[in-house]
Every structure is written in C-alpha cells, then in structure tokens.
Amino acid sequence: MITYKGIERTIYEFLISHASELPEISAKTIANKALTTTTSVNRVCKRMGYASYTELRYRLAADLEKKSGTEGIKEETKNEITQISELLKRSPVVYLYSRGASITSASYMSRFFIAGEHSSSCDYRYPPTYPR
Numbered sequence: 001m002i003t004y005k006g007i008e009r010t011i012y013e014f015l016i017s018h019a020s021e022l023p024e025i026s027a028k029t030i031a032n033k034a035l036t037t038t039t040s041v042n043r044v045c046k047r048m049g050y051a052s053y054t055e056l057r058y059r060l061a062a063d064l065e066k067k068s069g070t071e072g073i074k075e076e077t078k079n080e081i082t083q084i085s086e087l088l089k090r091s092p093v094v095y096l097y098s099r100g101a102s103i104t105s106a107s108y109m110s111r112f113f114i115a116g117e118h119s120s121s122c123d124y125r126y127p128p129t130y131p132r
Contacts, residue, residue, distance in 0.1 A: 002047055010034045011044045015056070023061035027053040088113075 004012045011034050015022065027038040030053075034040070042052050050056040088094060094113055098106030 007034060007036050007040055008044050011041055019060060020064065023057050
C-alpha cells in the first residue's frame with residue numbers, strides 16, 4: 001500500500017475528495033490550492049499508477065461517463081418493468097406457457113397472480129410425440 005506524507009498527502013486527499021470534479025480541474029488549479037507545483041501533482045498521480053495528471057483526468061472522465069450510461073440503462077429497464085406490470089394488472093386473464101427450466105418460474109408466477117388476477121399455467125414437461 002502506498003503511503004503519502006506531507007504535501008503529497010494533501011494533494012492525494014484533494015484528488016480523492018474531488019474525484020467527480022477532476023475532469024474540469026487543471027493540475028495548476030490543484031497545485032495552487034495545495035500551495036505547491038504542478039510537478040508535485042504529477043508525481044502523486046504517477047505514484048497512483050497514472051502516467052500524469054492528464055491521464056488520470058481522462059480515465060476518470062471515461063469512468064464517470066460509463067457510470068452515467070449504466071444509470072440510464074437501469075432507469076429504462078425500470079420503466080419497461082413498470083409498463084409490463086401495468087399491462088398485467090389490466091389484463092382480465094393471464095396465460096403462462098412454460099417448458100423445461102421455466103416451468104418452476106411459471107408455476108410460481110401463476111400462484112403469485114391468484115391474489116386478484118385470473119391466471120392459468122400450461123407447461124410442457126415432456127416433448128410431444130408424433131405418430132410415424
């Protein structure tokens with residue numbers, strides 16, 4: 001584990017506590033706030049495993065962008081689930097068809113619907129046989 005002392009610790013703590021703001025903050029701004037030089041800021045970034053403060057900023061910006069993209073997907077999925085549940089609530093009858101591994105899920109869902117909805121579960125435990 002890397003330990004930081006003196007001014008390097010101050011710079012490191014600033015970087016960690018302002019991580020979400022770093023893509024908009026220059027190394028010079030950090031150096032001015034820590035009362036040091038941009039060389040010291042770059043030295044701390046190198047000890048953290050980055051080539052320079054610029055690399056830290058770009059990687060952090062990319063990570064933050066990925067995170068916001070994930071949040072959008074989560075929100076979209078939540079909206080779709082809400083729409084499906086509303087459709088199921090409005091349906092007078094719900095038919096559940098299952099086969100193989102989904103039989104257990106359909107059976108459970110059928111029992112879940114009994115409380116207020118009419119549902120019917122139809123499963124195919126064995127594949128149909130056809131005469132030759």
